[in-house]
Amino acid sequence: MKLNHDTITLSRRRFLSGLGACTALGMLSPSLLVPNTARANAQDARLVLTGSHWGAIRAKVVDGRFTEALPFELDKHPTKMIAGLADHVYATSRIRYPMVRVDWLRKRHLSDTSQRGDNRFVRVSWDEALDLFYQELERVQKEYGPSALLTSSGWQSTGMLHNPGAMLSRAIGLHGTSVGTGGDYSTGAAQVILPRVVGAMEVYEQQTSWPLVLQHSKTIVIWGSDPYKNLQVAWWCPDHDEYAYYEELKQKVASGEIKVISVDPTVSSTHDYLGREHVQHIALNPQTDVPLQLAIAHTLYTENLHDKKFLSEYCVGFEQFLPYLLGSTDGQPKDAQWAATLSGIDAETIRALARQMAANRTQIIAGWCVQRMQHGEQWAWMVVVLAAMLGQIGLPGGGFGFGWHYNGAGMPTRKGVILGGFSGASSTAPIHNGDFKNYSSTIPIARFVDAMLQPGSTINWNGKRVVLPMIKMCVFAGTNPFHRHQEYNKMREGWKTLETVISVDNHWTSTCRFADIVLPATTQFERNDIDQFGNHSNRGLISMKQVVPPQFESRNDFDIFRDLCKRFDREAAFTEGLDEMGWLKRIYQDGVQQGKGKSIPMPDFNTFWNEKEYLEFEGGSLWVRHQSFRDDPDLEPLGTPSGLIEIYSKTIADFHYANCQGHPMWFEKAERSHGGPASEHFPLHLQSCHPDYRLHSQLCESETLRAHYTVAGHEPLYLSPQDAAARGIQDGDVVRVFNQRGQVLAGAVISDRYKPGVIRLHEGAWYDPIWDGEHAGLCRYGNPNVLTLDIGSSDLAQATSAHTALVQIERFTGGAQKTAAFMGPKEMVAQCEYVEKPES
Template sequence: MATEKLQGITRRRFLSGMLTASAGAVIGSSLLAPRTAMAATDAKSTFSGDVIHGSHWGAFRAKVENGIWIDTVAFENDPHPTAMLSAVREVVYNPSRVKYPMVRLDWLKHGWKSDTTQRGDNRFVRVPWSQALDFFHHELERVQNTYGPSALYAGHSGWQSCGKLNTAGTIMQRAISLHGTYLAKIGDYSTGSAQVVLPYVAGAMEVYEQQTSWPLVLENAKNIVIWGSDPIKNLQVGWLIPDHSVYGYYQQLADKVKSGEINVIHVDPVKSQSYKFFGGKQVPVNPQTDVPLMLAIAHTLYTEKLYDEQFLADYTTGFDQFVPYLTGEKDGVAKTPEWAEKICGIPADEIRELARTMASGRTQIIAGWCLQRMQHGEQYAWMIVVLAAMLGQIGLPGGGFGFGWHYNDAGTITSAGPLMSGFSSVTGVEPIHQGSYNGYSTYIPVARFVDCIENPGKTIQFNGHSVKFPHMKMAIFCGNNPFHHHQDRNRMIEAWRKLETVVSVEHQWTATCRFADIVLPATTTYERNDIEQFGNHSNKGIIAMKQIVEPMFESKDDFDIFRELCTRFDREEAFTGGKTKMEWIEEIYNGARLQGRGIGVRMPNFVKFWEEEQFVSFPEGSEWVRHAAFRKEPDLEPLGTATGLIEIYCKTIADMGYDDCQGHPMWFEKVERSHGGPKSNKFPLHMQSCHPNYRLHSQLCSSDDFRGTYAVQDREPVYISTADAKARGIVSGDIVRVFNDRGQVLAGAVVTDDYKSGVCRIEEGAWYAPLEGGKPGTLCTYGDPNVLTVDIGTSKLAQATSAHTALVEIEKYTGPIPSVTGFSGPTEIDDVNPLFPAMDIA
């Protein structure tokens, strides 16, 4: 078969290129170039001046001298820029850059038959771009022809890249969809359970929606209940480019709290940044017991007749089927404040007072996402809606509920300007391969993808359907890092060995790259041109994202990587649509410009915008109230539920017959829970792993200098209460071991009075840095909390992540202190003997 073709790749070409790469691999110091290294091509590297750009942390102007980015200045139209902007320059220059196309050593020798237990050991060989893409294409062909589309997992995604053109996941899926169909994912890690249950209950996903305009809330609300949310911390970042104007409203709220005009209540075991900024009262509920607290509030509202009977009659359905559970008629357990006190730790009289306060005037409930990321997280989201419905203020300014207040500048007034579209993953061109899925599902819930790898052929229940796990053989990850956002890292490492080939397209040498077989270096957003919306829900305008520096080393734009891949199966024209990157950017802009004409918003032509103005602002829009149309005309503006009403009892869910998510919200015990719950005798501390203060998930963790501003002895901080630290002989600055039956990490102790006893926190996004790469159970030297989290579905309804169901113990670390691994490229690269046995690619 030496000269026989395999879909356009000859064996001779495949092997000769591989041998050339082996013989000519530039190994050693070139892979460890300093962060100030210049780009591989310096033809344009003499530019000096200011360059406008944007990021998930805000817009800015980069100061460039002789082609080197030396400083970052916040955009003049951002009134409250985040300190994280100082870390974005490091993304280009840090030692974790993926510099060259790399192939894992044993995979280079043996291809898909490699020893997968070596994944994670960080031994890679540099290969030419052409050969790396040949490998990529060959594996696509092999998997499609051998197993079919169910074996190729290409739908995984994380946060998008800023920019309407260069969205990594979209570009990847466009190219792979031209080659063949594949196994896709459904849902996400951020809001996995809420986004499934809320459409049944409230008619929409709710979690990503715009909220009532803050001026109306500030004018009309008497009480604001912030339930498990920390908007002051979380709104530093945005899905697009945040304008941070929402912080102006937050200052007004803090002033009103100080003057006594508005009460703010924080239901949270931690004194959050929002608590410190706004002031108000804390209700330090025991972790994972918010639903018993909510049920007791509902019980008080019901028994003291503080609820709005007319609203329930006009706008909801199923309250009469919920009441027997609430009163105990159904199960013999009345959900009284006394019952809840024993579980949630809040005195019964305080629960009653909280219920009365919420019923005393206009009350806005601000619900966070962390609490739906625990086992049975659907129940929390459902009960938030039930409480708001009982109060009867849904659709009124300053009343009701919202799940998106801490996301995307929510509550700012949306402008009257157009919205830009973006590069699409859909081309309308049929893929080359459209094989059979052989009875397996075409999608999997994203948080169950390790289950899928581990248990091929298993059938699970999900949202009223049966999902049969296929035999996953190949996985492609582009611009996302599952070795950050998935749970139970050691279980994941074991399951990962079942994959034959893993491809990662990335600009930082993440743990996902270390556990990949083919690693392709992408540019950062700062090394390419693009265009984006300034302001998320606010849509303040359009900003040019102009290339700041030339691409570093051998990195390429995602667009070019996948365009070149498509040339290997004759789909380049379909992928590019016959346009260059700048032509796409101009078309995206002109689409918004045309839309603007229709609504009376004038925009300059593209050349003037790009070369001169570089930012177009839109006129301010109108204030808005969430659910107001439904409240005003429920018959003409029904919700998207089966009945068109808020469903306190949902027959659709009830008919699914799930034992862990029934027809109305309920309290279910967790597999592990602190403060006297299951497993708390062995592991007494509840570990929160909520959104970080100094990163966007795992992004910016590799910015060494910025990481040094918050790390403790080079480790991720673990926040622990003063009482718990004293009981363990721990003081701030100590290196501690955080552990449970699932794994162990080192972290740096920060002792604080802000945390309730029995609660600790390691913020998610801390990079996985194993002491022994690729070995399950090894110590994580930096502090990845997902070494410790549990990997079970929230329920059969959503099958979402239960990351916030996690107990740990902490002890002062007394062993030899290892160096932190994880923040550089490959650490060991062996020369490859060009005479090794030929890889069998047949």
């Protein structure tokens, strides 16, 4: 049998008739070649300017093929990850055609949902795929109403126009209402608690300018943060200029001008860069950060090192917090000796840490990892309490910040414009605006699997009662829930309750494999766009030129959703009468008008696009976080009920949540290493931090980058020499990592950067389960979320608790298990019918 993938189109009717008439199915691996349509546009070698989450690049194109990413000349600290960007276009995991899961195509919403993930799909035409998409939207709205439909997106690509989430929101919103979600997986606990405490989300906001920190700070406490690693990527196109300040910090640390303290169970990349010999390491036991914080606060108070004036003038509630701190409410003073037993840090070291922080100007750099655990709200709250007790909030080089590792935080901000983009909202009313049938219209995003498994149950969420809806259909665009959610075996059970799952993406992620309809979207290198260059720095604007044509049958999200909207007569409302270049001109022109109001001259669009390609803004003003509040708390109050920092929150207290009360507290975890709950059988704490060589799960498909870090074809598992020796594990061994929730394979990397009892599997590793046989259920590649715990952080935030996870490891003796995650699906065609027609 000979098949030509460029010409065969299978109708659903013909497929089903062939499937019924035949006894066997052919399984075809997708071609790795660039299609003829792309090769026909071959040109001589050229460099094309574009942007990405990893920075701006000059894409080298040879004979019509993207061959290499060269750093943009204004990026002086490019990330090593740009070496994988060409793979993003041509990887074996690329989605080439619209595809439909075999059994769903046969039975639609009555299909056997237990077959999801088995990787068996049928290629269909774009028209047929979009017809099926539209028909399912209609069916679900009419049969169940909006409470049965959930949509979700992520940060797949940069660019002001081609935002998959905005396009998904507008298209689905024009058709009908659906379940909304709140929060996110990155900062879920902190972003809910901090507005209650300091009146702002804090986690995504600008931080005090680095020149002021370097000038005024004497002590920098890096608590659960790794900015040197994580600043490689950003929401908009990063300029990476902040790395120059880290070079300066390294010099000041070496000379003794600034003391850096790293509070982390591991030696982070930032710690390692600044110099292990110069950085004080507080290698505490995982999940005991709050006891350590409370003990520091206890020392500050009992040794009279706290700033009474600041607490009196800028805060409320310290008096309500103090009885708990001193132990008069529960009989347990939260002193250094108490914290030493839990944290593994001796009491005198804790007291010395408190004295060091109080002795001079101290900047607390707090990350997001620690708040991704059970009761993560308490840690974020205590960061603020410690900074308030030190009394340096609003001073240059003092106070706290939660976003130093993100978006070039601390960069002086230039005077420039901020472009708008394609909005997910529309003034046109939806066709279907049905009844939610007493279900809640918005749920916390990290509880969406609970809604699948327990529809109609009620949970608390930030002062509200939420009735989880009965979700029957999910639509995902530019996101991978089978990366970001926890406890996959539980998730797979929830997935079985869904009648239809649609994914719009450019690679065969796990979410696509567990979908029913898969639509191939272009990568950002196959379309035109405009991006901000630099994030908090606002350095300029950059044109994102199309590097290569859309590969195979992929389409821009704009064209996909425009074509969908045609099917219910909302195309004009979706496009507003503009095509791709029309939208780019509008977005840019809105920036020109904004610039006129700020006296910022900008060339016209054609000059920018065709001649200049990028613009740099001038200036670079310095700024101190919370300075305006400190200077005048009456005229510049915080967004809390009192307008002040709320060490005690009456609002939260009145919620009457047992697991998040009126002031910060220590709560024991469901499982905790180093003698904590569940550690008898699973003694190792599993970290699942941001990876070194990808952005979450993006670029895991890059064979070029995987060659730098995989071990025996698996995701690396980092562990201490002591833990390895105790289990007879050698560097390079394939190991089984397991607990009561699941099991994965990984390749052992033994490193002295890890405290005994702490191991690490980076998040974003592609999920690759074995379906049957002796090792059924085992993830061959090494995704940590097979093992993580899916419970809400507390009744307040209901956020992810991914870092509350214990495991055990052992050498794997089950033979070689080759990873299959990075290949396309098994394309199923009836052998007896679909033979290529001879050319006429």
